[in-house]
Amino acid sequence: MTNKEHQNGARLLPGVFLSAGLFWACGQFGPIVKGGAIDPYAALLVFSAGVIGLATLADGFQLLGDMVEGAAARKPKGLKGMAAWAKWREIKRELSMRYWAPFWGMTPGRKALLASYESNAMTIGPAGSSKSASSVIPTILSIRGSKFICDFKGELAACLKARLEKRGEIVRIINLGDVFTDLLGPSDAYNPLVVIADDCCRPGGLRDVVDDVRQLCLRLYPEPVRAGGDADTYWRDGSRSFLRIAILLCVLVKGHKASLGDVLQLINDREQFERDCAWAAGKLVVEGSDAPIAMPIEDCPWIDQHESGDVVSFIAYVRGAAASALSLLAQSDSKAAESFLSGAQLAIDAYNLAGRVHARVNETSFRFADLKEGDRPTTVFLIADPDRKDAQMGPLALLQWCAQTEVRRHPNKHRRVHFIIDEATNFRVFELPSLLTWGRSSGIRLHLIFQTLAAFEETYGRNAVDTLISETEIKQFLAGQRDPRTIQLMMRLMGEQSVIAKSHNARSGQMGLESSSATETGRPLMTEDEIRRTDKSILFIRRQRPILTLTPPYAAIAPFRSQVASNPYHEGKKWKLPVRLRVKRRVRKEPRKKGQS
Numbered sequence: 001m002t003n004k005e006h007q008n009g010a011r012l013l014p015g016v017f018l019s020a021g022l023f024w025a026c027g028q029f030g031p032i033v034k035g036g037a038i039d040p041y042a043a044l045l046v047f048s049a050g051v052i053g054l055a056t057l058a059d060g061f062q063l064l065g066d067m068v069e070g071a072a073a074r075k076p077k078g079l080k081g082m083a084a085w086a087k088w089r090e091i092k093r094e095l096s097m098r099y100w101a102p103f104w105g106m107t108p109g110r111k112a113l114l115a116s117y118e119s120n121a122m123t124i125g126p127a128g129s130s131k132s133a134s135s136v137i138p139t140i141l142s143i144r145g146s147k148f149i150c151d152f153k154g155e156l157a158a159c160l161k162a163r164l165e166k167r168g169e170i171v172r173i174i175n176l177g178d179v180f181t182d183l184l185g186p187s188d189a190y191n192p193l194v195v196i197a198d199d200c201c202r203p204g205g206l207r208d209v210v211d212d213v214r215q216l217c218l219r220l221y222p223e224p225v226r227a228g229g230d231a232d233t234y235w236r237d238g239s240r241s242f243l244r245i246a247i248l249l250c251v252l253v254k255g256h257k258a259s260l261g262d263v264l265q266l267i268n269d270r271e272q273f274e275r276d277c278a279w280a281a282g283k284l285v286v287e288g289s290d291a292p293i294a295m296p297i298e299d300c301p302w303i304d305q306h307e308s309g310d311v312v313s314f315i316a317y318v319r320g321a322a323a324s325a326l327s328l329l330a331q332s333d334s335k336a337a338e339s340f341l342s343g344a345q346l347a348i349d350a351y352n353l354a355g356r357v358h359a360r361v362n363e364t365s366f367r368f369a370d371l372k373e374g375d376r377p378t379t380v381f382l383i384a385d386p387d388r389k390d391a392q393m394g395p396l397a398l399l400q401w402c403a404q405t406e407v408r409r410h411p412n413k414h415r416r417v418h419f420i421i422d423e424a425t426n427f428r429v430f431e432l433p434s435l436l437t438w439g440r441s442s443g444i445r446l447h448l449i450f451q452t453l454a455a456f457e458e459t460y461g462r463n464a465v466d467t468l469i470s471e472t473e474i475k476q477f478l479a480g481q482r483d484p485r486t487i488q489l490m491m492r493l494m495g496e497q498s499v500i501a502k503s504h505n506a507r508s509g510q511m512g513l514e515s516s517s518a519t520e521t522g523r524p525l526m527t528e529d530e531i532r533r534t535d536k537s538i539l540f541i542r543r544q545r546p547i548l549t550l551t552p553p554y555a556a557i558a559p560f561r562s563q564v565a566s567n568p569y570h571e572g573k574k575w576k577l578p579v580r581l582r583v584k585r586r587v588r589k590e591p592r593k594k595g596q597s
Helices: 003-029 040-074 088-094 131-142 155-166 194-201 206-220 234-257 260-268 270-281 308-329 335-347 356-361 368-372 386-409 432-442 453-460 462-471 484-494 528-533
Strands: 103-106 112-114 120-124 146-151 170-175 378-383 417-421 444-450 474-477 496-506 514-524 537-541 547-549
Touching (some): 103 474, 131 155, 131 417, 146 155, 146 368, 155 170, 234 270, 260 270, 356 386, 453 462, 474 484, 484 528
Parallel strands (some): 120 444, 120 474, 146 417, 170 378, 417 444
Antiparallel strands (some): 103 112
C-alpha cells in the first residue's frame, strides 16, 4: 500500500466501529421526539452518528479508489517491452495439426509441435544437447517428402535407412568413408564432372560449359573466409585457370567417363599436361609432321547438338585458354607456373585415384535431380568418416553443392526438397548466404544444425550470420546453451518484458509514516543465467512470441521409438524409454502441375 492508502485505511476501521456503536446507541436511546418535544441528547446522538457514518462511507470510497488506482499503477503498461511466452491459442494456427511436418518438440502440456517452413530453419544445440536424438532423427521421420541429409558420422543413415525404405522411399547413400558398410550396403556414386559433360551433350549447353567449369573450380579451390577479406587472389586465380583447362581437356577426351581423379593425374604429369595444352591450342608438334596438330574438337560426337556460332566461340575459347596455360608451362623457370600447379594439385588432391573418395566420385549411379522426380520420395544420405575429416570434408561440401545445383536447375520448381545439414560448421555449404535468400524459389527448404553461433561465424563469416538470422523462419535453441554469442542472440530475440519495481522510504517523525513508490522498468524475458540453467528448449516460429518447449528423444516418442534401428555407436542396442509424447498425423500429398512428374 501507498502512504495515502495507509492513512485512509487507518481512519476507516475506527470509523466503522464508532459509527456502528453510535447507531446501536441511537436504537437503545429511543426516539428523538418524546411527548411532542425534541430530546436534545437523542438528536445530538443521531446527528453525530450520521456525520461520522457519512465520513466513514466517504473514507471507504476513497480507499477503494486509491486501491484501484494503486493496482493500475502496479500493472505494467508495456512501456519498456511487451515480451512474453506464447500461449497455445497463439501458436496453434502456425502448426500442422492434421498432416506430417518437421518436428520441433512438444509443449509442457504434451502437445506436439509440427510446423512447416517455406524458406529456412536453424537449430543450435551445444555438445551434449542430444541434437541427433531430440531434433535431427524426429525431424527426418516427420518429413514425408524428398530429403538431402548431410550425415557427418553415418549414424543417421544406419538408424533410419530401413524405416524410410519400408514406408516407400527411395534411399540413396554416398558413403565417402565406407563406414558401417555391413549395415548400409554398397555405396552409391556421383561424378561432379557429369554436369560439364551434360552441358556438352545438351542442345545450347555449350554456352554454359565455361560458366559451370568456373563455378566448379571455385568450389574445388574456394576463397578463404577472413575478416576484412583478402584482395590478393592472383595465385588462387592462376591455380583455378589451370584447373579449368585441365577439366575441359579431360571432358573433351573422355566425356562422361572423365573424373576429378583424371584431372589430378593430368596436372601431376607436367609434361603430359603441357603436351595436351599444346594439342588443344593447335600447337602440338609431332615428329614427322609438317604442321602442328590440333585437337579435333569440331569432330566430337555431340557437336551437332549446337549452333555453329556457339561451336566456333567454344573452340576459340578452349584453344585460347590452352595457349595461355601452355605459355606458362613452357617456361621451365617460371615461379608462377610452379605456384599455379602446386595450388591446383593441392585443391583436388582429395580425389586421387588411391583414395576412398575416388571410388565415390569416379562414376554416377544416380542423379540428384531424382529428388524432384517420381511418385516416391527420394532421400539422399551423404556420409563422411569423422576420423578422416580433413580429407573428406572438401568432397562432402562439393557433392552438397552438386545436389543443390541439380535441384535448383530442375524445371519442377514446386516440389519441395528438404536439405538437412547436420554439423553445418564442420564444412562449408557453398553459396550459403545466396542459398538462404533464393533457395525457396527452387523448392529448397534448408535446415542448418550446428553447435554455436561463434563456430558458424568462423566458418561462414559475419555477413552470413546476419543473413542467417534474417532469413530463417524457424529458430530452435536446444537446452544447455553456453556460448556467449548464442545466449546474447537468444536474449535479443526474446526481448524484454515490463515489470514494476517497488521502492520503500521510511520517514521518522511524529506520525512515523512509511512511503512507497512503483516505477516501470524493463527486464529480459530470460537472463543469461536462466538460459544456461534451463532444461527447456526455446523455439521461435515466424512472428510468434517465443515458445518454451520440451525436446524428448525419439526413444520417448510414439511411433518413432519403434521405427528407429539401433545406433551403431551405442553397441547396437535399440533404445526405448517410457512414452512422453504420441504423434499421429496424415501424409500430405505434394501438389502436381499438369504435365510434370
